[in-house]
Amino acid sequence: MGLLSIGTVTANASSKGYYGSFQSRKITYHIDSKSKHWKDNWNGAVKAWNKLHVVKLRSIKKASKADIRLTTVKSLKGNYEMMGYTNGPGGYFGIFSSKVKLNRQAMVDYTEQDKERTALVGVGYAIGLNYSKDKTSALSGFADKLQPKTRLI
Secondary structure, three states, X not given: OEEEEEOOEEEEOXXXXXXXXXXXXXXXXXXXXXXXXHHXXXXXXXXXXXXXXOOEEEEOOOHHHOOEEEEEEOOOHHHOOEEEEEEOOEEOOEOOEEEEEEEOOOOOOOOHHHHHHHHHHHHHHXXXXXXXXXXXXXXXXXXXXXXXXXXXX
16 A cells, blocks of 8 residues: 555655655645744745645644644754654554654754755655655655655655
8 A cells, every 4th residue: 555656756655664644645734933044944845845746735824733843943852953743643543743843953064955955854754754764765864855756765
């Protein structure tokens, strides 16, 4: 059974490619970040995912109604660059909501491209995909941008 599939772009429901999915391909999000700089990074990542036509991420004004919340924080314990949380049983039973935080302190020396790449991975995590060590995967942290042939698992 495939999680998401359009043409050559596939996020496949293998045990290693995803940990859950939303009930619909139409997913609402809210960016909690106040800074235009960080909002631009998140919006760029959302735009890249929407270009694939695998999911339709739609901005929503009321944060409490959003399926996905995207934000930045001054720092995270352990100095991780990103941390994500999901609500729901995962797997076949789905994800009800998710939240991803980017750590501004950990990314202080990052290039803009690296910040955008981290946001791209963050949105992928928020929609239910796992991290990957495969450098051709969007979730590896190595993909500069998503393209139709980018592996989503």
